[in-house]
Amino acid sequence: MLGSYLPALVFLALGLVVGGVLTVLNGIIGPKRPGTVKEQPYECGLPSEVTSNFRFGISFYLIAMLFILFDIEVVFLYPVAVQLEAFGLFALIEIMVFIFLLFVAFVFVWRRGALEWR
Numbered sequence: 162m163l164g165s166y167l168p169a170l171v172f173l174a175l176g177l178v179v180g181g182v183l184t185v186l187n188g189i190i191g192p193k194r195p196g197t198v199k200e201q202p203y204e205c206g207l208p209s210e211v212t213s214n215f216r217f218g219i220s221f222y223l224i225a226m227l228f229i230l231f232d233i234e235v236v237f238l239y240p241v242a243v244q245l246e247a248f249g250l251f252a253l254i255e256i257m258v259f260i261f262l263l264f265v266a267f268v269f270v271w272r273r274g275a276l277e278w279r
Contacts, residue, residue: 220277220278227270227275231263231266238259238260241256242256
């Protein structure tokens, strides 16, 4: 039973070793030019001077929610695509209907102007 896990364990160990070696080499031979800008925390592209009561516009949240919604719906296509032969023609028709409804929802959101950054 351990033999079936051996390739995965070797791959994991190799990945850890390569990652560790590259990290150590970067620390040893990499350039060291500290500065005030490099020492500040990175806050998703926003300058650090932004106060904690900064408010994002509703467009930011709407686009983020739409991205998550469409992204998660597309993930449902993967299991059916992998096992399409097992499911047959019925699954193919269902997926085509699903993609059509997803496209209709995308066009609706697009026509309503929800994807335009204001």
